[in-house]
Amino acid sequence: MDEVYDPAAVERTAQEHWRELDAYRAREGDPRFPKGKFYVCSMLPYPSGRLHMGHMRNYTLNDVVYRFMRSSGYNVMTPMGWDAFGLPAENAAIDKRVAPAAWTRANIADMKAQFAPMGFAFDWSREVATCDPAYYRWNQWLFLKMLKSGIAYRKTQIVNWDPVDQTVLANEQVEDGRGWRSGAIVEKREIPGYYLAITRYAQELLDRLESDLQGWPPQVRTMQQNWIGRSEGVRFAFPYTLDGERRLLWVFTTRADTIMGATFVAIAPEHALALDLARRDQRLGKRRLTDFIEECRKGGVADAELATTEKKGVPTGFFVQHPLSGEQVEVWIGNYVLLSYGEGAVMGVPAHDERDFAFARAHGLPIKQVIEIGGQAFSPSRWLDGYASTEGSRCINSRSRDGRYDYDGKRYREAVDAVATDLAALGLGEKKVQWRLRDWGISRQRYWGTPIPIVHCEACGVVPVPESELPVVLPEDLVPDGTGNPLTRDERFLACTCPDCGKPARRETDTMDTFVDSAWYYMRYCCPDAPTMVDERTGYWMPMDQYIGGIEHAVLHLLYARFWTKVMRDLGLTRIDEPFKRLFTQGMLLAHCYYREEAGGKKRWFYPAEVTEQFDERGVPLSAVAKEDGRPVLYGGIEKMSKSKNNVVEPGAFVERFGADTARAFVMFAGPPDQSAPWSDASAEGVYRFLRRLWSFCYEQRTRIIGAPRTVSDGLPSALKRVRHDLHVNLQQALFDYQRMQFNTVVSAAMKMLNGLEAAKAQPEAAALLREGVGILLHTLYPIAPHIAHALWVELGYAEDRGDLLDAPMPQPQAQALRQDELELVVQVNGKLRGRVTVAAEAGDEAVKALALADERVRKFVADKPIKKVVVVRGKLVNIVV
């Protein structure tokens, strides 16, 4: 045994040992593990080429769970793969003139090499890369199945259009309403695309959040619930006549009780009626509507952008008929009405909707109160929160002039029911459940993705590629240049024959959203070489027992994966309803970022290594300068580590200096893993010091530990009894924290154990306790810092007694060690700490009370005031209320 801790040597030896055992290859139904399977998986990384500290955190969490569960007797499997399609490869192609395929595959090789020294327990035999035709053929195959069943369908979509580069832009490529490369003002454009009908599953996606996903963080369930956004309301129509034709303008409302207060109708700029009215006006030589609709076309399609643009509207001068009051109501075009939600049209009830109120005030529209709440005064000049309340509300002023419809005095529910019944009788409406969730548009006008298996034939139209011709293989040698999808210019790819008529045809050039790739990769890990999409091995491992990934995926990825699973279930490919039994969302590692504005308003982001930072004593960044020229750079805030902001911190140098165990223990120790944390390596020394101390301690005590008795006798001196008590308390704490995945405090517990053993070593009777304690400590630390734990486990003879640390069962705290004869209780007077008393463990409340009142300091504070109450919390405290 070496005297000094040498992480490089320790880690090399341990990794060789595991390699020889082929330790992480998981087998279905492995008889060594009678407790059954446990599938733990981290969200697969995008192969940017550089492993960063955020990855380190994600995969260390994953590895800790793997090792802890295996130590608990489970047949654990943890795979790894690559989310290999997507935009960054195309950006690299533009920058470096390399094909996305070559760049991506080189990155995968690089990152795999960077993973090697970390000691992660991945079963690499299950590796999947989503850009591999053997994988994405099943995206295509399932897409065809969905097309057949009607889940997949074609319709128009609205995208960001760069009028200079003549290309579709991702939301990320739109900066302040302009194209990132051209700087041109982005426009909305309608193009055809494929959609998956996720809304058909909306109810089930909502219901199973509560019934099946109790193992998910509550805030993620809440986010998904709000995203799906079920609302019950009424869909109804305002009749009108245009060009001599009688038509209906449909709207949706959750507040049908306020229908008699509707004083206008607002429709989306893209609404068919808006376009009709604009055309009609144009014929009369008026351009106001056309200009407004044109103006609304400017800017991107991102919701965050739409929601923050100023709310504007124009009157159309066109009136529709209120279905119940019969009054004429003017139609407005409003940029805040979304075509994609509900009917793309809303009734405006200024008195009881805050946004309508503001709109009516701005445009001088009538405000008619039709709801009264608890006698609260109503003023059309000032909005009050209560105006929109449904609680304790009653309808007023809600009679039609002819007296046929009267809702006065009705409460919210009654009024909604009555309105719905009346509308239904007229054939102008009914109750309806409306979802905020929209169908999933999967078409991307991009090269580096799964080709959509469709052929366009002049004679037959849109024709699906037959299953037998799958996969439609993406050519890998194209290099995008920023001016659109190179597939549209690649004759080899485009040319094909129509599967129906056999005449020459053209291939679809759109590719699939990369969320399709990540919707089911975790099932392919179970059977990476299957000749079908999935096989019975998927049935063994799924559902996944623990999924781990960034909180930024709380809605989209996780919702799509849930949906995809249900589609596969309904096609008979799997029997599970939900893919992820338990979910852990790790917080992100954040880092300061710096930039400089360059000509044309483009931002250049600096790497941390490229700037010199100055902080004040509170850690707030004061200023920073670029190393290259010493001139200041602008502070861009503290944000998630991302390639686009160049603020990633890489673990390579860190691991070289301290070793993988320190890196792993340090990222675990840095803070609670479900919360985001700004990266700082300032306190890494402390963790390294701890591992060195542990090694030195074991080296110094090795003979004593190896020769010590295997059981601790009852007759320990009281000082050692206390050490043993604390040791088992810390073990109990660590096991609890392992289960709730709070690994930062597991590291603390291990440190406390070492501190306790250091204090005990001077006692001559300590040998057996040291042996027990070091065993517990190594086992506690093992999932987090496996290399050093393995090395010491072998050196000190634990392996001979209990077998390889990989599969040795976790120690359990012993009741005998946890038992205490005396307890120290805290004494409070009026809730403030005033003293402490030591009592026998089994002392009753009355005895404890008496002892507390007898305490000198307590008596001083109680003085001669009468005692109102004494609260005794067993084993904790006494509170005397005076």
Added chain:
RNA sequence: GCCCGAGUGGCGGAAUUGGUAGACGCAGCGGACUCAAAAUCCGCCGCCCUAAAAAGCGUGUCGGUUCGACUCCGACCUCGGGCACCA
């Protein structure tokens, strides 16, 4: 703008979920060892007032519930994540 989180010493954080606020570390200060340095070891380390103690104050801000609140409730402020074509 909407949805979801988080704010505790100089710093990262702990408090087994309503019961001793600051565990465990980092940094700092003092000391031991050393010719010296590194490493290591020992001690101190929320604020305020002190010679020291005692008292008082203290978990983003303001208010509430409770014998007792970092923890529960209400309002607000700041920061982070997501908002459907970044992954």
